[in-house]
Amino acid sequence: MIEDRNIICIASNYWYDPTSKHHVMNLLAQRNHVIWVNYHGSRRPSASVRDFSAIVGKLRQIVQGPRRVHDNLTVVTPLVVPMPGSDAAADINATLLTRQIRSVLKTLPKRPVQLWSFAPDVAYLCGRFSEEAIVYYCVDEFSQFTGYDAGAILESERRLAGRADLTIVTSKQLLATKRPIARRIMHVPHGVDVDHFAKATTDNVSLPDDIAALPKPILGFWGLIQDWVDIDLIAKVAKARPDGSIVMIGDAATDVSKLTALKNVHLIGRRPYAELPNYAAAFNVGLIPFRINELTRAVNPIKLREYLSAGLAVVSTPLPEVANYAEFVSIAHDADTFIHACENALTTTAAQRNARQVAMQSEGWPAKVDHISAELTQSIATKQTTAA
Numbered sequence: 001m002i003e004d005r006n007i008i009c010i011a012s013n014y015w016y017d018p019t020s021k022h023h024v025m026n027l028l029a030q031r032n033h034v035i036w037v038n039y040h041g042s043r044r045p046s047a048s049v050r051d052f053s054a055i056v057g058k059l060r061q062i063v064q065g066p067r068r069v070h071d072n073l074t075v076v077t078p079l080v081v082p083m084p085g086s087d088a089a090a091d092i093n094a095t096l097l098t099r100q101i102r103s104v105l106k107t108l109p110k111r112p113v114q115l116w117s118f119a120p121d122v123a124y125l126c127g128r129f130s131e132e133a134i135v136y137y138c139v140d141e142f143s144q145f146t147g148y149d150a151g152a153i154l155e156s157e158r159r160l161a162g163r164a165d166l167t168i169v170t171s172k173q174l175l176a177t178k179r180p181i182a183r184r185i186m187h188v189p190h191g192v193d194v195d196h197f198a199k200a201t202t203d204n205v206s207l208p209d210d211i212a213a214l215p216k217p218i219l220g221f222w223g224l225i226q227d228w229v230d231i232d233l234i235a236k237v238a239k240a241r242p243d244g245s246i247v248m249i250g251d252a253a254t255d256v257s258k259l260t261a262l263k264n265v266h267l268i269g270r271r272p273y274a275e276l277p278n279y280a281a282a283f284n285v286g287l288i289p290f291r292i293n294e295l296t297r298a299v300n301p302i303k304l305r306e307y308l309s310a311g312l313a314v315v316s317t318p319l320p321e322v323a324n325y326a327e328f329v330s331i332a333h334d335a336d337t338f339i340h341a342c343e344n345a346l347t348t349t350a351a352q353r354n355a356r357q358v359a360m361q362s363e364g365w366p367a368k369v370d371h372i373s374a375e376l377t378q379s380i381a382t383k384q385t386t387a388a
Helices: 022-030 049-064 089-105 150-163 172-181 194-201 232-241 273-282 302-309 335-345 350-363 365-387
Strands: 005-011 033-038 067-070 074-078 114-119 133-138 166-169 185-187 218-222 245-249 263-271 285-288 313-316 329-333
Touching: 005 022, 022 033, 022 133, 022 245, 022 329, 022 365, 033 089, 074 089, 133 150, 133 350, 133 365, 150 172, 166 172, 166 365, 194 273, 194 285, 194 302, 194 350, 218 273, 232 245, 232 263, 232 335, 245 273, 273 302, 285 335, 302 313, 302 350, 313 335, 329 335, 350 365
Parallel strands: 005 033, 005 114, 033 074, 114 133, 133 166, 166 185, 218 245, 218 285, 245 263, 285 313, 313 329
Antiparallel strands: 067 074
16 A cells, blocks of 8 residues: 555545545555545535535634644645636636645655545646646546536546546546546446444344334435435335335435425435444345436446445446446336335345345455555556656
8 A cells, every 4th residue: 555655635525424535545544644625616606505504614614724633634624716617716726725735734744745636627736746646536427417517627627637647437437438538547446344334234233213113114325315316216116115114314405305295205314424334234225216317327336335235135226337236236227127126125135135245345445445556656656767
């Protein structure tokens, strides 16, 4: 694994639910110092209540200044101008971000610096820290997110991937679309914290009080409930099984009125990552009810491996990356087959649960980070040899 580096990580909010960037950076922070930059400049804020609340939260974090999460990880929420596509805003952000990041670097031991970005639109930071390597870690087709300026994002991403020593993509669809713009690219599917989610099948796991008494079976979901989640599909599943329950864990950032109108659908909001195995223990089936579009064709849902690590039967819409796990997942192309697949999944056996968990043993995050580290080290060596 990479070690003795100061790693600048441009990413979304550190204080939100753990994603790939959290797992990767927390592992790298074991042997390096990570400066996690809560970047929020990829989308212009709207006039919504949700965005207003987010702005207030960001301003509080900005005022608090850099925060040491532990000895090797510092979180910075910078002041930036969220106007993607504006050259003037990019110039301002380059100055603001550079100044704020350098102020943290000055407090750290002098070591080689690496710049890792999980955001597509920060090419203007490349070369500002005398970094030995630039990594673009692409986990989504950002240009397809609602509210994003597709043209501006694609152009910014092209510049970043063109400067990056290594572009990492998490799906085959992203590999196909980013290969033409990347100098060096590798496909690394998401990992999973296997041991954490395997707690769901241990004897001492306790069921959460808020769902323990719900009528069985429980079909469960966790993650952000955004416009890529097929609300109509979930409603149809709920109506087909009125004697059971559907539990949705996560913030709702789209219209869920069709679900709140149903008595057997329970939207319980976010729950701590540490408690997800307890909820998985109460679930009979894990759901991935995503719409199929240009955004989701590039998605590699982390929850798939989390469900499987918890031993859960999984029913999903036909996402390309999920199809790679057809041995362990029931894939449904319409509402009727989705409902039927959920019924069949209720007959899961102990042997099947164990097989799902065993299959995930090789997909842990440490192996992913070691693989990336080896590729990046080779990329750095090649660059240095060429420069010499």
